[in-house]
Each structure stands twice: as C-alpha cells, then as structure tokens.
Amino acid sequence: MATADPLLRVDNLEVSFGAVRALKGISLDVREGEVIALVGANGAGKSTTLRSISGLARAKSGTITFAGTVINKRTAPQIVRLGLAHSPEGRRLFGGLSVAENLRLGACTRSDPDGVARDTERMFTLFPILRERWRQLAGTLSGGEQQQLALARALMAAPRLLLLDEPSLGVAPLLVRHIFDALAELKRQGMTMLLVEQNIALALELADRAYVLRTGKVALSGIASELRSDDRVAQAYLGAAE
Amino acid sequence: MSQLEYIIQQVINAVSLGSLYALVAVGLSIVFGVLKLTNFAHGDVMMVGAFTTVLLIAAGMPFIPAMICGIAASAIAGFLIERIAYRPIRNAPDVTRLLTSLAVTYILENLGILLFTSSPRNFPLPDILNSSWQLSGGAITFTNINVLTVALTFVSLIGLGWFITRTTIGLGMRAAAEDMQAAQLVGLDVNKVIIVAFVVASAYAGLAGVLWAAQAGVVQPQMGFTPLLKAFVAAIIGGFGSISGALLGGYMLGALEIFIVAFLPDTVVPYRDAIVFALLIAFLLFRPGGLLQPNREIKL
Numbered sequence: 001m002a003t004a005d006p007l008l009r010v011d012n013l014e015v016s017f018g019a020v021r022a023l024k025g026i027s028l029d030v031r032e033g034e035v036i037a038l039v040g041a042n043g044a045g046k047s048t049t050l051r052s053i054s055g056l057a058r059a060k061s062g063t064i065t066f067a068g069t070v071i072n073k074r075t076a077p078q079i080v081r082l083g084l085a086h087s088p089e090g091r092r093l094f095g096g097l098s099v100a101e102n103l104r105l106g107a108c109t110r111s112d113p114d115g116v117a118r119d120t121e122r123m124f125t126l127f128p129i130l131r132e133r134w135r136q137l138a139g140t141l142s143g144g145e146q147q148q149l150a151l152a153r154a155l156m157a158a159p160r161l162l163l164l165d166e167p168s169l170g171v172a173p174l175l176v177r178h179i180f181d182a183l184a185e186l187k188r189q190g191m192t193m194l195l196v197e198q199n200i201a202l203a204l205e206l207a208d209r210a211y212v213l214r215t216g217k218v219a220l221s222g223i224a225s226e227l228r229s230d231d232r233v234a235q236a237y238l239g240a241a242e
Numbered sequence: 243m244s245q246l247e248y249i250i251q252q253v254i255n256a257v258s259l260g261s262l263y264a265l266v267a268v269g270l271s272i273v274f275g276v277l278k279l280t281n282f283a284h285g286d287v288m289m290v291g292a293f294t295t296v297l298l299i300a301a302g303m304p305f306i307p308a309m310i311c312g313i314a315a316s317a318i319a320g321f322l323i324e325r326i327a328y329r330p331i332r333n334a335p336d337v338t339r340l341l342t343s344l345a346v347t348y349i350l351e352n353l354g355i356l357l358f359t360s361s362p363r364n365f366p367l368p369d370i371l372n373s374s375w376q377l378s379g380g381a382i383t384f385t386n387i388n389v390l391t392v393a394l395t396f397v398s399l400i401g402l403g404w405f406i407t408r409t410t411i412g413l414g415m416r417a418a419a420e421d422m423q424a425a426q427l428v429g430l431d432v433n434k435v436i437i438v439a440f441v442v443a444s445a446y447a448g449l450a451g452v453l454w455a456a457q458a459g460v461v462q463p464q465m466g467f468t469p470l471l472k473a474f475v476a477a478i479i480g481g482f483g484s485i486s487g488a489l490l491g492g493y494m495l496g497a498l499e500i501f502i503v504a505f506l507p508d509t510v511v512p513y514r515d516a517i518v519f520a521l522l523i524a525f526l527l528f529r530p531g532g533l534l535q536p537n538r539e540i541k542l
C-alpha cells in the first residue's frame with residue numbers, strides 16, 4: 001500500500017534555549033518502512049530534533065506531523081500513545097529497576113497483554129542477553145547491555161516510528177556491531193526508524209536516506225549510499241569544527 | 243531482671259519506636275522521590291488523621307473504623323494539598339517550592355489551632371489496646387498498642403512493597419523518582435503518578451499519625467512537628483527519596499534513640515537529641531546520599 005503522505009513530516013522546525021538557537025528551520029520527512037539517518041557534528045542539533053519530535057523540547061515555530069496528526073503541542077506521553085517511541089541519548093534507563101521492570105514500563109501505554117508477552121519474546125530473540133539479565137537491576141548492566149535494554153524498552157511500546165539517539169554511545173566496539181545487526185534485523189521486519197549516530201559509516205550503511213545537520217540547519221540530504229562517497233558529508237563535520 | 247531480658251525489652255522498644263519513624267519517613271520519601279520536594283506538610287497530614295480519629299471515637303465510633311476514616315481523611319488532605327498548593331508551582335524554582343511547603347504547614351497548623359485550640363486533647367484509646375503483656379515475670383512488658391503499631395507497620399509495608407514492584411503505577415512511581423523525563427518518554431502519565439504518590443504517602447502519614455497519637459495518649463495541632471523532624475533525619479540516614487532507605491533509617495534511628503537511653507551513662511542521656519542531630523549533620527557532610535545511595539546529591 002503506497003501512501004502519499006510520509007509517516008513523519010518536520011516542517012521548518014525552530015527551537016531555542018534562551019539565546020541559543022539550536023534549530024534554525026529544519027525540514028525532513030520519514031516514510032513508512034524507511035530508515036533515515038540524521039548525522040552531524042557535536043552540537044549540530046540532532047538530539048534537539050529528536051527531543052522536539054517526541055515532545056521533550058518545545059518548538060518555537062514550525063510543525064511536526066506524525067501519521068496525519070500535528071503533534072507540536074502534544075505531551076510526550078500522548079505522543080507515545082500515537083505510536084512514536086524514543087530511545088534517548090545516554091539511554092536514560094531506570095537504573096534501580098530490573099530489566100523486567102524497565103521493559104514492563106516500556107509497554108505501559110498498551111492494553112494488550114498477549115501482544116506485550118509476544119513482544120517480550122521478540123526482544124529475547126533480538127537481544128538474548130536480556131533474558132539472562134531479566135531480574136538484574138538495569139544500573140548494573142554493562143554499557144552495551146544497557147543500550148540493548150534501552151532499545152528494547154522503546155520497542156515494547158510497539159511503535160510505528162522509532163527514534164534512536166546514538167545507540168553506539170558508550171558501547172564496546174564488539175557490541176556496536178551486534179546492536180547494528182539487531183537494527184538491520186528490525187529494518188528487515190519493516191520497522192521505520194529515525195537514527196542519530198556519530199558513527200557515520202555505520203549509519204549510512206543501515207539507512208536508506210540521510211540528512212546532514214550543521215549548526216541547526218540541514219546542510220545536505222540524499223540517498224545514503226550516495227552520501228557515503230560524498231566529500232561534502234565530511235566537510236559538514238569539519239566546517240562545524242572550525 | 244537479667245541482662246538478656248533487659249536487652250530484649252530495649253529491642254522491643256526500638257522496634258516499636260522505629261516502626262513509627264519508618265512509617266513517617268516512608269511517606270516523606272515517596273513524595274520527595276517524585277517531586278524532589280521536602281513536604282513539610284507531611285507532619286500536618288498526620289495531625290489530620292489523628293484528629294479525625296479522635297473526633298470519631300468521641301462520637302462513638304469504635305477504634306478500628308475510626309482509624310480507617312482517619313487514614314482516609316489524611317489521604318484526601320494529601321490529594322488536596324497536591325492539587326491546590328503544589329501542582330501550580332511544580333516547575334517553579336526550589337526556593338518557591340520550599341516556601342510553599344512551609345506555608346501549607348503554617349496554614350494547616352493554624353487551622354488546627356483555630357478549630358481545636360492548641361491545648362492537647364486526650365486520645366481515647368480503648369482499654370484493650372492499653373492493656374499490657376508481661377513476660378518473664380514482668381521483666382519484659384509491652385502494650386497491645388505497641389503490638390498493633392509493629393503489626394500494622396509490617397502489613398502496610400508489605401502492601402507497599404507489592405504496590406511498587408507489581409503494579410504499573412507503582413513501578414511508575416519508582417521510575418519517575420529516578421528520571422521524570424524518561425518516565426514521560428515511556429508514556430507514563432506523570433500527573434497520575436504524582437497524585438497516587440501523594441495519596442499513598444498521605445495515607446501512610448494518617449496511619450502514622452493515629453499510631454503516634456495513640457502511643458503518646460494525646461493529640462494537638464502541632465503534633466506533626468517532632469515526627470516530621472525525626473522522619474527527616476531517618477530519611478537522610480537511609481538515603482532521601484529511597485523507600486527502602488527510609489525504612490532502614492527509621493529503624494536505625496529508633497534503635498539509636500532507645501539504645502542511647504538504655505545503654506549509655508546517665509550523663510549522656512540528656513544529649514540524646516543532640517547526638518541524633520549531630521549524626522544528621524555528619525551524614526549531610528560526609529554521605530549526603532545516605533546509607534543506600536552513596537554520593538548522590540540531595541536537595542531540600
């Protein structure tokens with residue numbers, strides 16, 4: 001079924017923190033089934049973009065439309081209920097709660113116990129370590145294990161769109177590969193994702209399309225495989241570092 | 243009287259006093275967890291429960307139903323305090339929130355004085371609760387109200403343990419206490435979590451208020467002050483905002499106070515409260531996160 005409208009459309013989004021203009025008019029869209037990478041140097045505004053979409057940061061102007069609904073003014077819990085989950089930068093797990101409890105809260109908006117049970121099994125297939133750590137406190141897991149739990153917690157909401165903020169941050173190199181394999185598997189299953197990632201090579205390998213941010217604006221966008229060999233991507237990073 | 247019996251008697255006293263401290267501290271910690279606010283009005287919510295119970299007993303209601311109504315009155319008071327006083331200033335600076343909490347305390351206390359005057363009233367405890375048990379030929383004694391205090395503390399804390407580990411809203415309370423934004427990101431209705439936290443904490447205050455007054459034998463509008471102060475110390479010793487920390491701190495403080503009186507020389511005894519507060523200052527200086535949360539920052 002081909003729909004004309006994208007699942008997510010961000011139109012001319014502006015966000016400020018006091019005098020700091022973090023986003024200066026960003027537009028992007030994500031179509032059903034796509035994986036979109038959002039890359040750029042430190043401070044370019046990647047996390048702020050995701051945080052505005054999920055309702056944690058307020059847009060000064062612009063519109064965010066998800067599945068036909070304008071969501072700029074909605075609260076974060078309302079947005080989750082619409083089918084948009086966000087695995088935030090730094091994981092933000094509930095460290096004093098067990099793996100099981102974290103996942104249960106991930107599904108707290110749902111009222112289909114059978115579906116939740118099925119999805120829990122799915123998480124065990126995707127991230128087998130979670131079954132072993134089931135009763136352990138989230139705060140005692142390694143960085144890589146915590147990242148897998150953060151992804152699983154977001155997936156437990158059964159989202160139509162998954163926002164991922166730096167899933168490789170603080171994860172041992174060997175496990176980064178493992179996590180991206182899981183993301184590739186999710187993509188194969190049809191999950192729509194908007195991925196922020198410092199590791200451009202990995203991000204562009206997984207994504208269909210990509211947007212390159214530079215100081216709060218979209219500097220460049222296009223097909224991921226084409227951007228991989230595009231010098232301007234590297235320049236966008238260097239430019240910001242100057 | 244043998245040494246062993248003396249020790250057993252002191253342990254009984256410590257558990258009984260510690261239960262009261264733990265009950266108050268747990269409520270204080272629940273609210274602190276979700277709001278990061280020291281709810282000074284917690285002591286006055288105790289007073290609401292105690293007065294309701296006393297008035298109902300005076301009107302002819304038996305003790306247990308009167309106590310249940312007292313607990314309900316406290317829960318309602320907590321609900322209203324959150325709604326009217328705390329919600330509008332939820333995102334205000336800390337100083338504003340702290341002052342609001344103090345203002346609520348003053349309003350409730352003065353309301354109490356207006357209604358009941360500040361002179362203490364007798365707590366009409368039924369005879370059966372006042373009757374005492376004598377073991378080992380009177381070397382070990384305790385009253386039924388001691389037994390009831392410990393029993394209700396245990397039962398209610400087991401209930402709380404079930405609530406915060408088995409129900410979504412209870413898990414949400416712990417999650418919101420750790421990271422409010424992350425709680426919103428998983429879709430928790432934070433308003434609902436905060437209301438439930440207040441109602442549960444205030445019901446605990448009501449229970450603690452009734453038991454405290456029953457043990458003291460009197461109620462008065464300012465009765466919440468001392469337990470609040472003690473619970474505050476207990477919560478800091480255990481780790482402010484942590485429910486298990488409040489429990490641990492409550493029983494430790496109870497034991498400390500009883501043992502100072504029981505086992506230290508008579509010359510030290512008058513300094514009991516000074517020792518307790520010196521301990522508080524030591525914790526704030528060297529281990530502000532308490533026993534269970536080393537190095538975590540706390541805010542009043």
Ligand SMILES: Nc1ncnc2c1ncn2[C@@H]1O[C@H](COP(=O)(O)OP(=O)(O)OP(=O)(O)O)[C@@H](O)[C@H]1O
Pocket residue numbers: 017020021022040041042043044045046047048049089
């Ligand atoms: N809460 C905030 N208060 C003030 N300024 C903020 C806040 N959050 C972000 N900023 C600023 O907004 C800009 C964009 O930050 P953002 O976190 O979105 O960048 P990023 O692309 O995710 O960077 P990184 O790769 O380091 O995660 C930065 O200049 C940052 O300092």
Ligand SMILES: [Mg+2]
Pocket residue numbers: 046047048089
């Ligand atoms: Mg970021």
